Amino acid sequence: MTEDEATTPERAFGEESRRQLLTEYFLPFETVAPEDAWKHAYRxxxxxxxxxxxxxxxxSDKSQPGRPWYARSLAFHDWLSKELEADAGKLNEKLDWLFIRGFERLARTLVSQNARRAVIAEQQRAKYAGFPRPGxxxxxxxxxxxxxKAWISKVPPPDVMLQLTQRARxxxxxxxxxxxxxxEGFEDVLAFLLERLPGAAKLxxxxxxxxxxxPGFRSPPKREKPRTVDLAILGPGKRRTLLTVKWSIRADREEQFGVDFDAYARLDEAGExxxxxxxxNEFDAARLAAACERRRQNAKLFTAVVHVNPQGPLAAYGTEGRGSALNLPKHVKSGRLMSLEAWLRTLVKA
Incomplete structure (x- = not known):
């Protein structure tokens, strides 16, 4: 592996690095209770x-001040701060653990890499006096x-301004x-949570x-690309659960849900x-409703639609919603839109 390959974001946030970081995070937690799973996912x-x-x-572009989703974001932020027992102004200290730690890894490597490159760059620039400096x-x-200008009495040296520019970038x-x-990070977090459930030994x-x-699925035809499942749970017994794991639901993903299911059904040979x-973790009420209501022939497409915590979207919309937002509480109350906690309990009780 070259130096450049070792320092790409794909590597710093890749599967091996994620597993190392998640192993570190979960060290204090031998088991994870279903009611705490959503908090770990958000942290x-x-x-x-x-x-x-x-x-x-x-x-983000639809959540700016003055737009409807800014008010909803405020409501969600308020709800989450209370749930995590954090000051609303310091909620950031409770979140984003995996990305922050991954970026720290990348930054440490880039510092040493850039120092080495700077020496080579000066040699390359030696005969080009007066040219702009990199960055x-x-x-x-x-x-x-x-x-x-109202707060500084003199212009900082060029090296200082260059460093500021590079750090800002x-x-x-x-x-x-x-x-x-x-x-894939969401998939890995779910896998780590599932493995630490009380009773997970049977899964x-x-x-x-x-x-x-x-088990129970055959290889695709020769000219067809093999299908990858986001996450699979085998057990208890012969039970097979195929998960599609999506932090948010875009329009193209909605179409893919049906395509994937048709492929799974076609390649199933177990007869069960x-x-x-x-x-x-989608928050858009229309997209959540579409997932809950989507059908294949005479049955619901999804066995279960699971949200990290549906109380979050409910807090965001409050009681002022209209259209699909009015149906959101109905889907939650009926259990069609399940919380991660409730769904995890069904796995260990099965």
Missing amino acids: LLLWIDRTTGLAHCYE QDREFELLILEEL AYFSQENKRKNLLG KIKARPLLHEL DFHYVLVT
């Missing part, structure tokens, strides 16, 4: 939206100096790396297995029912 994965200062529950952004420097680029963690948890490697479960 590990939920983050503060830097543009609003609030716990992220919806698309230099004169417009950004002027913007900073203009905003702070690194800080604001962090969010672009979150996608390297959130998808076999598999993260991202090929479908045909699971399997459970098809959606686990999500």
Whole structure:
């Protein structure tokens, strides 16, 4: 592996690194009670939206001050602060553990890498006197100096301004790396939680297995790409549960749910029912309702629709909702939209 490969976000937030970090996080927790699972999921994965200062529950551009989702984000932030017993202004200290630790790993490696590269870069630039320095952004420097001119008596040296520019760029680029963690990271967090449930010894948890490697499913035709399942739970007994794990539900993902189920059903050779479960942290009431109500022929598509904690979306919408938001409490009350806690209890009681 080259130096560049070893320091990419894909590696820093990759499967091996995630497992090491999650093992570290769960060291104090020999078991995880179902009622605490959602708190662990949020502490590990939920983050503060830097543009609003609030716990992220919806698309950032639609959650800005003055828009409906800003009010809902405020309500969710308030609810979550109380649930986690945190000051609303310091909720960030309780969240985003996995991303922060992963980024720390990446940053430590990049510091030493950049120091080595700087020596080589100076040699490369030796015959180009007066050229801009790597990372230099004169417009950004002027913007900073203009905003702070009333508080600083002299212009900082060029090296100081360059360092400030580089640090600011690194800080604001962090969010672009979150996608390297959130998808498979959610799957891994669920796997770690499942493995630590009281009674989990009778379950076999598999993260991202090929479908045909699971009991009762055959290999696809030669020209068809093998199917990967987000998460599979085998047991108790012959019970097979296939999970589609999505932090949020985009329109393209909604279509994929049916496509995946059809493939699973077509490749099933056991002749026995399997459970098809959606686990999500989606907050949009219409998307949640669509998942709860979606059908395949004469039955619901999903055996269960599981939300990390549906009280979060309920707190966000409050009593002022309309349309799909009015149906959200009905789906929660009926159990069609299950909490992670309730669903985990069904696994260990089965």
